[in-house]
Amino acid sequence: MVFNVPAVRNELPNFLRYGRDNNFSFPVYDQGWLVQYRTDYNKTWPAIADEMNWKVYWGSNPNASILHWHGPKPRLGKCIECFLEERQKEGWEKRCGGCHPAYVPLLQFAQAADGGRMCAQMLAKFEEYAQQAGKS
DSSP: OOOOHHHHHHHHHHHHHHHHHTTTOOTTHHHHHHHHHHHHTTOOOOOOOGGGSEEGGGOOOTTOOSEEOOSSOTTSSSHHHHHHHHTTSTTHHHHOTTSOTTHHHHHHHHHHHHTTHHHHHHHHHHHHHHHHTTOO
């Protein structure tokens, strides 16, 4: 992730206060907090190239330099794991009932984009890094 550190440091007290004022209760966790804060306070920030914020459900892209776990996260429930085990079967969405409802369409996009291969590759890489860090 790329940050303008002085600007973020300046904004951080307001951002944290906003989180506390809302009991840190935002749809889809941190992303919802950022989006709602930006909307409520009419904040803007420049977009970066898609290749520097590639989403798991967009399918494989050899030019992607930063891969973003946007949506379901590894080891947070069994949503990704269930999707990868069940994705080839009709009605996987119903069998993966532990997925947050907002995540199902994202995993459907992943299935449509490349059959979930990018998701599987990212999860394998995540597990490899976790093992190297002693967190397996």
